[in-house]
Amino acid sequence: MILSATLLSPILNSSSDTPDLCQLREQFNLTGMHQDGDVIIGGLFDVHLFTEFPELSFSTKPADPWCHGFDLDGFKIAQTMAFAINEINQNPNLLPDLSLGYSIYDNCVKLGVAFRAATALISGAQKTLSSSGCSGLPPVLGIVGDSISTHSIAISSVAGLYRVPMVSYFATCSCLSDRRRYPSFFRTIPSDAFQVRAMIQILQHFRWTWVGLIYSDDDYGRYAAQSFHEDITAFGGCVAFSEILPKDNDIVEIRKIMQVIQTSTSRVIVVISAGSYLLPLMDEVVRQNVTRQWIASEAWSTSTLFLIPRLLPFLRGTLGIGIRRGEIEGLKEFLLSVRPDNSSNSLVRKVWQELFSCRFEPEEALAVAEGRICTGQEDLSKADSAYSDVSDLRPSYNAYKAVYALAHSLHNLMSCVPGQGPFQGNSCASLYGMQPWQLIHYLQTVKFTTGFGDQVSFDETGEALAIYDIFNWHKMPDGTMKAQTVGVVDESQPTGQVFYLEEDKLSWNSELNKLPRSVCSESCPPGTRKARKKGLPVCCFDCLPCANGEISNTTDAIECIKCPVEFWSSLERDHCVPKEIEFLSYEEALGIILTSVSLFGACASAMVIAIFVYHRHTPVVRANNSELSFLILLSLKLCFLCALLFIGQPRMWTCQLRHAAFGISFVLCVSSILVKTMVVIAVFKASRPKGKGALKWFGAAQQRGTVLILTALQVVICVIWLSTASPTPYKNTHYQSSKIVFECAVGSVAGFATLLGYIGLLAAISFLLAFLARNLPDTFNEAKYITFSMLIFCAVWIAFVPAYISSPGKYADVVEIFAILASSFGLLIAIFAPKCYIILLHPERNTKKALMGRGTPK
Structure with missing residues (x-):
């Protein structure tokens, strides 16, 4: 401890005249209070608020600074420390065989004064020490203070070198929690x-x-x-x-x-x-x-x-x-019991002068002039000041806890059982051989409860x-x-x-006593997101609406959330709603119209069948194989009805059936027309002298077999397609993000193309043959009606391909239905309307004679 004093000011120096003594090189004139005891605790408090330093001059000895502006609150905190020490001395359960004393100094709210006081506490204030006095207990066991963070930083930087414990009641700088820089600093106030x-x-x-x-x-x-x-x-x-x-x-x-x-x-x-x-x-x-x-x-x-x-x-x-x-029970009585006398320190005298506006000797002449002389017996309880008010103890309570923390740590140190101690070799620290760091060990682990019920302990950084x-x-x-x-x-x-x-x-400083609001930008409501304004802090932002398909359901959302695949954002963009499912429905106007047209076509086909059945023995019906005519009418009726499979919510069976039924029905129809065209050509050749044997290849059995084989090929195509890559219902979200287009995925594009291509091939052959036979004599003139019907059929389906590819969603189904209905009506009208016209309106022409003599060969 003496060694530390040689590095500080005041500095201990060995006198040449008295080699047995250690002598202070300088002694500071400090204001304070002192009480003797076996162990001394130091204290640093703000008793004066202002400090004046004399002008620097090194031609004479520098004068001490002068403190003024007495602070009653600061003095009350210092007196609280004195009260705590007296209370501990009277407690038989805490340090029973040891008395505590104190050395309390005023720091005058100035670092220079505070540092002087700290060095006086660490090194001692005795002017001379005998050689034996340079050993034993240090001048102070620990220091309570300082109240100012800057002071605590400076003092702890030096006191920490020698592990002198320092417990502050008011210094809050978070930097003091650095254990590497301030290893001996503790505090009873949070940082x-x-x-x-x-x-x-x-x-x-x-x-x-x-x-x-x-x-x-x-x-x-x-x-x-x-x-x-x-x-x-x-x-x-x-x-x-x-x-x-x-x-x-x-x-x-x-x-x-x-x-x-x-x-x-x-x-x-x-x-x-x-x-x-x-x-x-x-x-x-x-x-x-x-x-x-x-x-x-x-x-x-x-x-x-x-x-x-x-x-x-x-x-x-x-x-x-x-x-x-x-x-703190009993503190008020202690504060009121303070009395100045000739031996009292100057601080108590200043309290009296502050409270009662009086003067002590040697200022008696001034006191008499002012009409007030301090007797020292004035009643403190009648003084209207904060000095005796103990109803709101805060810094004083922290100082009280700091003193008790040091006392409990010392008590724990002295209660150590030899052989069970915390130090090397399970040793204990002795009071007179104690090192400061040993007390810090106990201070770090101290834990006690105040009379007010608060628990006091320190964490690893010395924080309470x-x-x-x-x-x-x-x-x-x-x-x-x-x-x-x-x-x-x-x-x-x-x-x-x-x-x-x-x-x-709560009370607010407003006319209506309302809670004030302080934001750079108002909160963004649900459905929007925050977009930071460039060059401004993050609290300054614009509120941008969420994009389509995204929502924000909280206030001040940073990002918008994407809705799940089958959901879409509401109009307010604050929640997701199920997407509208779009398909060609029977309830909508377009579906009703197409359904009506399809049923009308089927009914028209049925009516023509009925007419042909009723007039089945007439020449018009029997001409060119009436069986093929009935087969064409039946297939046309199926074509009209299969259009209904494209309307309504797609299901697995409708997706699989619609294209198969459509493909097979049209192949049945077109193959029948093809065979019918070939029969027309064969009959014409048979009427020529060199073509007598042409008809033997086109008998009824051959005609049925040809139609069956051609249709069977389409059936095979459909079976292969459905078994390898069957069309399935598919919820498509690519056409329109806000809707789900419920459609039938074709499964295999190659299968669908083969189906259409086969129909197109048969239609092209039929058209070519009918076109070549269009100039036959009127007797065999059915070929020109077939030519016209196949022209319509081919034109419709050639236009269908690009229209189908470019039509989104349900409109692709509409295009396909339109193509089916248009081509079916084209075949029905072009082939059978002229015959029905003769049967119904001109029955006189429905004779063999009339048919045979209608025209002359060209």
Whole structure:
């Protein structure tokens, strides 16, 4: 411990005149309080708010800095530490054989003063030490403090080298959690990382995504701002602006910040700073009449500097987080029992002067002039100040827990059983031979419960359990403001119970007392997605409707979701609906018309059959083999009826039957026409002298056999097609994304092409033969009607191929039905209309004589 003092200022130096003594090279003039004990605990507190340093001059010895601006709250925290030590000394169950003392110094809210005080605690303040005094217990066992993050960083950087434990009650910089840089630092207040997380939970709860940030230009503000930027991005919010409060209260810089606040669209501003930094800013807020929703960090959320009527119109409704409130039984009586006397330290005397506006000697002359002399017997309970108010203990409660953490750690160290210790060889640490790092071992594992019921322990980084109260600044009936507790953030609770807020107790700074809204862009409703605006934060976006077939069913969706294959987006694009299934239905107008035409064709064929049956013995019917005529009429009727298979919802049996029935029916019809044409030619040749034997090849049996063979070929084609690649019902989504076209997939294009090609081949042969026989004498003139019918048939089916290929969905079926009906009507009308005309309207011409003499050969 003495070695460490040689590296610090003040520095211990061996005197040449008295080699047995160690002498301080310099002794600082520090303000503090002291109490003797077997073990001393050091403390650093903010008792004075301001410090003035003398001008530097190395021609004379530099003077000590002068502290002023007495802070009663800071002194109360220091007195809480003194109370905790006295309470421990009176507790028979905690350190029963050991008395604790304290050395408490004022840091004057200045790093230079705080560092001087810390070195005095670590190295001791005795001017001279005997050689034997350079061994034994260190001057202090540990340090409670400092309250300021910057001070704690500087002091811990040095104290950590020698593993001197330091437990802060108010330093929150997250950087102090770095165990490699600050191995001996602990704290009873959560770090900025937890504080920022608590503020983010408030923003997230109220859905404030467009937030301004103002922070102080120190370690506390910078590290907290860094954490805030990271956490708000993870939550999905954005920082509208980020401004640094100047250290020197530069009014020009303050007004620049006010200009940014006024021009920003953000209605919520997070301020991470100590209260002293904010005073000039709030003066400008009042001067420029700026109203915003403020989110206060723990450093100023309960500060009395701002809970004044002048700031009420501008700060009412402020939300803030604060240190966990605690209760310390007996503290108030202890604070009121403090009495100054001639031996009292200067701090107690200053309390008296602050509370009662009086003076002690040697300022008696001034006191008499002012009409007030301090007697030291004034009643503190009658002084109207925050000094004796213990109803809202926060930093004081943390300091109380810090003292007890050191005391419990020392108690555990002294309770070690030899041979069962935690150190090398299962050894224990002895009080007088103890090393600082040994106490840190026990401090790291300490665990106890305060009288208020809070559990105190430290994690591997020296952090305590993170518990924050949430405050809301309310207007009171007397016109003042008060920070009232409205919720809690407790990291020790299970997930889902960490954040609790009583919203019915909240007050807002608006005429209607309504929750303010702060977003860069309004939320995108379901059915739209967010599209970020170029060059702006992610919170600034446009809402674009989802594309067809895509939906978003949540607010502020990043991407639209594609509907499943058989579903489509609703008109609002917020849910998927089943796609409309399209097929040629019997209920729609087109289906009704085609069905009617098909049935009409079938009926017309039946009527012609009936006419031919009734007049089956007449020459017109018997001419050119009446059996073939009936076969053609029957096949035409089947052709008309097979068109119905193309109407209605596709099913497996209809898909398989429709093309097979259509193909076989038309082959039966066309092959009968082909045979009929060949018979006409054979009869004509038989009427010539050299063609007497032509008819023997075209008897009734040969005609039936030819038709049967030609039709059987088509049957074989259909069987092969259906057995290898059968047509099946298919829900097609390629024609139109918003609909499902229910159609029959042909299965094998080659099979379908072969079926049509075979029909076309027979039709082409029939047309060619009929065309060659068109100029036969009138007696055999049926060939020209066949020529005309086959011309219609071929024209229809030649036009069908490109029309079918280019028609989507159900319209392909319509094209095929139209081709079937058109070609069937063409055959029926062209071949049988002239015969029915003679049979029904001119029966006198339905004679053999008339038929034989109708014309002369050409």
